[in-house]
Amino acid sequence: MEAESPPDLRVHVENHVATVELCRPPNNFIDLVLTAGIADALEWLDEDPACRAVVLAAEGKHFCAGADFSRRDRRAGDAEAGTGRTIYTEGVRLLRTRKPIVAAVHGAAVGAGLGLAVVADFRVTCAEARFSANFTRLGYHPGFGLTETLPRLIGAQKASLLFYTGRRIPGDEAAAMGLADLLVPQAEVRAAATALAREIAESAPLAITATRATMRRGLPELYERATAHELAEQARLRETEDFQEGVKAMAERRPPQFTGR
Numbered sequence: 697m698e699a700e701s702p703p704d705l706r707v708h709v710e711n712h713v714a715t716v717e718l719c720r721p722p723n724n725f726i727d728l729v730l731t732a733g734i735a736d737a738l739e740w741l742d743e744d745p746a747c748r749a750v751v752l753a754a755e756g757k758h759f760c761a762g763a764d765f766s767r768r769d770r771r772a773g774d775a776e777a778g779t780g781r782t783i784y785t786e787g788v789r790l791l792r793t794r795k796p797i798v799a800a801v802h803g804a805a806v807g808a809g810l811g812l813a814v815v816a817d818f819r820v821t822c823a824e825a826r827f828s829a830n831f832t833r834l835g836y837h838p839g840f841g842l843t844e845t846l847p848r849l850i851g852a853q854k855a856s857l858l859f860y861t862g863r864r865i866p867g868d869e870a871a872a873m874g875l876a877d878l879l880v881p882q883a884e885v886r887a888a889a890t891a892l893a894r895e896i897a898e899s900a901p902l903a904i905t906a907t908r909a910t911m912r913r914g915l916p917e918l919y920e921r922a923t924a925h926e927l928a929e930q931a932r933l934r935e936t937e938d939f940q941e942g943v944k945a946m947a948e949r950r951p952p953q954f955t956g957r
Contacts, residue, residue, distance in 0.1 A: 712748040712897040721756025725764040728783045735789035748897035751889045753800040760809030765943045784923035790815045791916040800889035811840025820889040822882035825867035833862035835938035837929035844922035
């Protein structure tokens with residue numbers, strides 16, 4: 697079965713498992729439009745009885761390399777002027793959907809891309825993948841709800857280490873710290889994620905959605921509170937020289953030289 701896919705996405709349902717695939721190769725940069733499209737797809741699948749579990753995957757080299765900070769029109773939280781919508785208001789819709797999600801992380805999940813991967817219930821990855829909360833390396837504040845979701849997943853100490861250093865960790869290290877649930881060869885990531893989703897789909901669907909709601913209770917509300925603070929801090933830090941240097945250094949592929957101004 698094929699859904700009417702939102703922009704930059706492919707949605708397909710087969711044997712009770714839906715695949716929602718990001719189609720902005722090679723980097724699959726995320727923004728408000730793509731986040732809203734993913735939310736639209738997941739909400740559509742919530743109402744489709746043929747779907748019992750979802751695989752979130754991506755076309756190209758990376759799972760999601762985060763936001764494209766080379767865009768000069770970017771604002772904190774990627775806001776849509778006059779609507780009150782931001783990437784974060786759309787992001788909370790992802791957390792309010794009802795069916796289990798398995799992320800197939802075959803390449804980089806960086807910044808907001810890591811936030812997207814962490815929205816899923818489970819992550820399947822490979823040693824070649826890279827996970828990074830690289831915000832402070834840009835002179836920026838962590839976002840996409842990661843200040844709430846990442847400590848919930850791996851603990852406050854490990855999350856703080858990733859936030860403060862901005863380091864890129866390979867998939868095997870991510871699996872060892874609990875950031876990923878299954879480590880397979882790179883060529884098998886999508887198939888392994890689909891196999892896990894099919895295993896979940898074999899359980900009673902009403903029991904699965906009820907159990908998932910219990911396990912994730914309160915998470916959307918925590919996300920909303922976290923992103924409100926993240927958005928305010930991002931807006932403040934956007935005005936600093938360090939942020940301008942961080943973005944410039946990233947574009948020039950060199951280490952940043954921060955001054956604390």
